[in-house]
Amino acid sequence: MNRPTPSPRPPRHFNLVARVLHWSMALAILAMLFVGVGMVASLSLRPVLVDLHRPLGIAILLLVIVRLINRLRHPPPPLPADLPRAHAFAARASHWLLYTLMFAMPLVGWSMLSAGGYPVTIFKGFALLPIAPHHATIYAVLRSAHTWLALLLFATVLMHLAAALFHAWVRRDGVFASMARGALALPPPAAADADLESVEDKPIAPAPTNQRQQ
Amino acid sequence: MPDIDPAAIPSTTDRRWPGLLAIALIVASAALAFAWTAGWLTPGRLTPQRFTDAIEAANGQVWQGFRRAHAKGVCVAGYFEGNGQGQALSSARVFAPVRTPFVGRLSIGGGSPYGLDNQARVRSMALQLDSDDGQQWRMAMNSFPFFGVSSVQAFHEQTLANAPDPATGKPDPARQAAFAAAHPEFARFAAWAKSAPWPTSWANTTFNGVNTFRFVNRAGEVHDVRWSMQPRAAFAAMTPEQRAAADGDFLGEDLGARLAQGPLRWDMLVTVAQPGDAVADPSQSWPEDRRRVNVGSVVIESATPQATGACRDINYDPLVLPAGVQGSDDPILAARSAVYSVSFNRREHEIAGGKAAAATGRAAPQEATP
Numbered sequence A: 001m002n003r004p005t006p007s008p009r010p011p012r013h014f015n016l017v018a019r020v021l022h023w024s025m026a027l028a029i030l031a032m033l034f035v036g037v038g039m040v041a042s043l044s045l046r047p048v049l050v051d052l053h054r055p056l057g058i059a060i061l062l063l064v065i066v067r068l069i070n071r072l073r074h075p076p077p078p079l080p081a082d083l084p085r086a087h088a089f090a091a092r093a094s095h096w097l098l099y100t101l102m103f104a105m106p107l108v109g110w111s112m113l114s115a116g117g118y119p120v121t122i123f124k125g126f127a128l129l130p131i132a133p134h135h136a137t138i139y140a141v142l143r144s145a146h147t148w149l150a151l152l153l154f155a156t157v158l159m160h161l162a163a164a165l166f167h168a169w170v171r172r173d174g175v176f177a178s179m180a181r182g183a184l185a186l187p188p189p190a191a192a193d194a195d196l197e198s199v200e201d202k203p204i205a206p207a208p209t210n211q212r213q214q
Numbered sequence B: 001m002p003d004i005d006p007a008a009i010p011s012t013t014d015r016r017w018p019g020l021l022a023i024a025l026i027v028a029s030a031a032l033a034f035a036w037t038a039g040w041l042t043p044g045r046l047t048p049q050r051f052t053d054a055i056e057a058a059n060g061q062v063w064q065g066f067r068r069a070h071a072k073g074v075c076v077a078g079y080f081e082g083n084g085q086g087q088a089l090s091s092a093r094v095f096a097p098v099r100t101p102f103v104g105r106l107s108i109g110g111g112s113p114y115g116l117d118n119q120a121r122v123r124s125m126a127l128q129l130d131s132d133d134g135q136q137w138r139m140a141m142n143s144f145p146f147f148g149v150s151s152v153q154a155f156h157e158q159t160l161a162n163a164p165d166p167a168t169g170k171p172d173p174a175r176q177a178a179f180a181a182a183h184p185e186f187a188r189f190a191a192w193a194k195s196a197p198w199p200t201s202w203a204n205t206t207f208n209g210v211n212t213f214r215f216v217n218r219a220g221e222v223h224d225v226r227w228s229m230q231p232r233a234a235f236a237a238m239t240p241e242q243r244a245a246a247d248g249d250f251l252g253e254d255l256g257a258r259l260a261q262g263p264l265r266w267d268m269l270v271t272v273a274q275p276g277d278a279v280a281d282p283s284q285s286w287p288e289d290r291r292r293v294n295v296g297s298v299v300i301e302s303a304t305p306q307a308t309g310a311c312r313d314i315n316y317d318p319l320v321l322p323a324g325v326q327g328s329d330d331p332i333l334a335a336r337s338a339v340y341s342v343s344f345n346r347r348e349h350e351i352a353g354g355k356a357a358a359a360t361g362r363a364a365p366q367e368a369t370p
């Protein structure tokens, strides 16, 4: 997931597929995290929520495969050149971690149910084949991993959310816009288009090279 | 934000504060909402974990690696043989005239794996049927014909009332009386426990599903049902003297002796509700004249000790159901699914952590004790 060295015309925005997947998966993953901790703490909602949790989790697994392929084929826009190195490293590392967890969580969920001897029901009458042997120790390890990795995922998402909003509201460097919307065909009229994002996108102060701009 | 004077932005640090504050608020709210959903902020809320804690407290101790309830039992194997009559009610494959193999478990109520069979009022049968269409049906049934209470909260109170008093090591009778007074529906159960005969064997005990389920047939018609497994073995009740003299492990010994003679059979009788029957309250029986359909038989062919048997690492969650069978609005059913999962997770972790020598057959089992 290394950012490629800027080619002559590096993209300023994530492509449409990346953006649609990013925001729909962000919603789905947040839902999964809340549904997950909510269902294991409920004496009444568990059956309904677990029936939602399994298929949505497997849908995330399928989507992250598409997303990774798209990401490898369409390099993301470079980070602003003036971003401190540690900051840029944190961004890259956290994106790697998010991808890893987006793969790991559903795979752990699926294999944990397999090891627990449960059918991995996706919808009534259809279950996935087991991907781990029915075994107490394997189940216990995976069951704990599902909890701890979920907590790590939630913590990482919170930091990622904070960083994204920091770019949007504090640095105002176009990083947020690179995921929020695509390149417009024409540059927006300077004054008429006064919404938040276009303000962020406007070269404020002398634009540093490579800053993501409209 | 809209009308920012670009020239004013770069160096003024105070302009960062509104943004930083908003971010901190958003992140903190998300974290708080998560913690609330997980139940971490509401120690008074009854969760499956806290329910299981209450069961462990009522058991008086934790028997590592064993089920938190119905801890003493034996694994069994056999098959369910449908007779075709159930197909009008449910599209579940097991009701076709085919044999569906199962891994089952016969047990007695109570949290001790060394409980005395002759003092266990409740006996149980659990089955996991794997049908040839790849689907699974798990059921866990008891010898009582109806549940003691009508709500999850009330069962929690009952569990607390049965916890041993540290002073005497026995449940506090005053607490139990207060519980019974607060839950008049419990009187019926108490009367059953007192007067119902004690069958001489697991083989001649009737096991009842107790909770209501929904059967859906091929045409999409839905029926609220309950079911029972009615033994083919001749009924015989123990006299109080026989019971007092019986060995604490007599059920297992009797089972072995009977299986040596041949398989054991039960008929599965499905009772269909009429409009107005109590479908969401397992403490209420349905009128006797309801339609009953014999849909097939449960046949047990062999038994193995639970420490090394295939039933040990199974959670007989009553909501693992095939197409054609659904849960109902009965709140006890949802609570069972949630609490069984916690009990299962705890015992599997204890086994994985090497803390469950007796439960896994690596240490000799204790004698049965009161």
Ligand code: HEM
Pocket: A018, A022, A025, A026, A027, A029, A030, A071, A076, A079, A091, A095, A096, A098, A099, A102, A157, A160, A161, A164, A165, A175, A176, A177, A178, A179, A180
């Ligand atoms: C469950 C939640 C989320 C996950 C798993 C997630 C994951 C990711 C990943 C992996 C990337 C790297 C780009 C890619 O390959 O797609 C990314 C970029 C980005 N995300 Fe998220 N995201 C989540 C939620 C959010 C939220 C809530 C926001 C904003 C409030 C946000 C804003 C952004 C922005 C602005 C970028 C672009 C960063 C850059 O260009 O370096 N994300 N996200």
Ligand code: HEM
Pocket: A029, A032, A033, A034, A035, A036, A037, A040, A050, A053, A054, A055, A056, A057, A058, A060, A102, A105, A106, A107, A109, A110, A113, A120, A143, A146, A147, A150, A151, A153, B341, B342, B345
């Ligand atoms: C992005 C994917 C996923 C996320 C974020 C996620 C998150 C969670 C969380 C937070 C919990 C609660 C853990 C706890 O508090 O102990 C949980 C539990 C659970 N998850 Fe997932 N999960 C995902 C995928 C899956 C998948 C694909 C399956 C199965 C196919 C699955 C099955 C389960 C089950 C059955 C439980 C409850 C286990 C129990 O009660 O012991 N999860 N999940």
Ligand code: HEM
Pocket: B051, B055, B066, B067, B068, B069, B070, B073, B105, B106, B107, B124, B125, B126, B140, B141, B142, B147, B152, B155, B208, B209, B210, B211, B282, B314, B315, B316, B332, B335, B336, B339, B340, B343, B344, B347
């Ligand atoms: C809210 C009410 C109930 C609670 C909290 C509860 C709790 C439990 C727990 C913790 C276990 C051990 C699960 C395991 O570790 O695998 C268990 C097992 C069992 N329960 Fe319940 N139970 C409830 C209601 C019922 C009812 C209504 C029935 C009968 C129809 C029933 C029948 C059984 C049986 C047969 C087993 C043993 C299953 C096996 O052999 O693994 N329970 N129960």
